[in-house]
Amino acid sequence: MKILAVCGMGLGSGLLLRMQAEKALRQLGLKADVEVSDIGSARAAAQTADLILTTAELAEQIGQVKPPIVTIRNFIDLNEMVEKLRSALPGGQA
Amino acid sequence: MVGPGSLSALLPLRAIRLRQSARDWRDAVRRAGEALTASGAASPAYADEMIATVEQLGPYIVIAPGIALAHSRPSPAVLRTGLAWVTLARPVRFGHPENDPVSLVVGLAAVDDGAHVEALATLAELLSDDVRRAELLDAPDAAGVRAIVTAYEHATATAAAGGTATATTSAPAAATAGATAAAAATVRDTASPGGRTQIRQEGEVEA
Numbered sequence: 236m237k238i239l240a241v242c243g244m245g246l247g248s249g250l251l252l253r254m255q256a257e258k259a260l261r262q263l264g265l266k267a268d269v270e271v272s273d274i275g276s277a278r279a280a281a282q283t284a285d286l287i288l289t290t291a292e293l294a295e296q297i298g299q300v301k302p303p304i305v306t307i308r309n310f311i312d313l314n315e316m317v318e319k320l321r322s323a324l325p326g327g328q329a
Numbered sequence: 330m331v332g333p334g335s336l337s338a339l340l341p342l343r344a345i346r347l348r349q350s351a352r353d354w355r356d357a358v359r360r361a362g363e364a365l366t367a368s369g370a371a372s373p374a375y376a377d378e379m380i381a382t383v384e385q386l387g388p389y390i391v392i393a394p395g396i397a398l399a400h401s402r403p404s405p406a407v408l409r410t411g412l413a414w415v416t417l418a419r420p421v422r423f424g425h426p427e428n429d430p431v432s433l434v435v436g437l438a439a440v441d442d443g444a445h446v447e448a449l450a451t452l453a454e455l456l457s458d459d460v461r462r463a464e465l466l467d468a469p470d471a472a473g474v475r476a477i478v479t480a481y482e483h484a485t486a487t488a489a490a491g492g493t494a495t496a497t498t499s500a501p502a503a504a505t506a507g508a509t510a511a512a513a514a515t516v517r518d519t520a521s522p523g524g525r526t527q528i529r530q531e532g533e534v535e536a
Contacts, residue, residue, distance in 0.1 A: 243386040246442045247400040247449075251392060254450050271442070274386060290389040291426070308427050310392035311457040 236267035236324075239284035239302075241293055245273030251310045252288050259316040265326055286323060331486060334444060336412070336451040337479045344368035344413040344436075345471035354388070354397075354423040354431070355380050360415045361399045361436030370411025370438040378406055379436070383423070391425035396456065400437035410444040412437055412452070414474055416466060433466065455481055 238256055242249030249271040256269045272280040274293055281287055281300040289297065291306040305323050309315050331337060344364045351357035362376025378401035383390060391397045413436030420430035435452065439445050455461045461477065468474045 243382060243389060244400065244402045246402070246439050246445075247398050247437055248390060248392050250442070250446060250449055251398070251453055254453060292387045293389050296386070309394060311396070311453050312393065313457060 236265075236286075237284045238267050238269045238286045238288060239277070239280055240269055240271045241274060241277045241280075241287055241289040241297065242271070243274050243293065245271050245276075248290070248310055249273070252307060255307075255310060255313060255316045256288055256320065258313055259320050262313075262317055263321055263324075265320070265324055267324070331479070331482045332447075334410075334447040335482055336448040336455075337475065337482055339410060339445065339448040340412045340414060340475070340478065341368050342471050342475060344370065344411060345474050346413075346415045347468070347470065347474070348418045349415055350418050351421050354383070354421050357397070357415070357417055357421050357423075357431065357434050358383070358399045358436075360417075361413045361434045364413035364415055365411055365436045365438050368411050368413065370407070370409055370413070372406045372408060375401065375404070375406035375438060378402075378404060388423035388425040388429075391423045391428040391431055393456070394428045395420065395430070395432045396428070397423060397431045397434045398437060399434050400439065403440050407438045407440055410438060410440045412445070412448055451478070451482065451485075454485075 240249045240252035240256060242252065253269045253271050260267055270280070274296055277297050278300060281297070281302055284302045286302050287297065287300065287304045288307060289304065291308070294304045294306050297304065303323060305319050307315060307319065344367065346360060346364050349360045351360055358379050359376045362371065362373065362379060365371040365375060366373050379399045382401045390399055415434045415436065417432050417434070420432040422429045423431055437445060437449070455465060455478065461481065465474055465477055468477060
């Protein structure tokens with residue numbers, strides 16, 4: 236399982252997304268690799284990802300890709316991340 | 330232990346500016362650029378690069394209600410990794426559909442994709458705690474902001490050394506037992522009705 240955290244530059248908000256996703260995965264008892272990508276390389280990186288995490292407006296810029304895109308509004312709200320990963324990931328409902 | 334990549338190491342006094350005036354989002358980002366320049370993390374050109382990032386990619390840097398993480402990529406304008414903390418006298422709109430208006434601009438100058446990870450993680454922990462966020466935003470001066478940061482770092486380092494959970498460890502700055510209880514309560518229940526979070530008020534409501 237690979238999750239791709241996409242932000243503009245690949246080092247600010249995407250990093251926050253990765254940290255929050257890793258915390259949320261631990262809370263859900265799920266295992267996945269979380270990688271950060273900048274918007275420029277997101278479409279290529281999406282080829283090997285199972286899920287994409289990003290913001291609503293960057294999701295529009297990524298466009299149509301194979302894996303589902305989950306958009307996060309509040310990057311410091313762990314609860315939002317947990318709930319969205321819970322419904323998006325197989326095994327997350329358990 | 331509190332090391333060279335810690336938040337307190339990367340957020341010196343000179344990079345903290347409170348109740349700054351900004352007439353629009355560009356001005357607000359410029360205040361963050363000035364703070365990064367003052368601390369030696371960036372040259373003045375970096376402010377333009379942070380502004381250009383928003384112009385190109387949109388206001389996605391507004392990462393939470395009221396909070397923008399202004400940054401660009403490593404460039405000759407970045408002199409060393411550093412963070413800036415700028416609160417605004419009057420919130421400004423960045424054009425974000427949900428998280429506007431912004432009253433805190435965190436500036437980030439990064440030399441690579443790794444040196445700021447620890448500091449950013451600490452900052453996210455502090456800001457996601459309603460009580461500590463309120464304390465940080467109400468701090469009377471830059472020294473007050475740093476005192477909360479260093480107290481939190483020491484508390485978490487001590488807790489980690491003792492092998493206990495750090496999530497609800499309260500920094501000494503969170504003076505009262507009531508504040509501690511509120512922190513514990515809000516950590517467990519961060520879902521606010523309708524997903525709306527008032528950046529200043531939630532901690533007070535809980536307390």
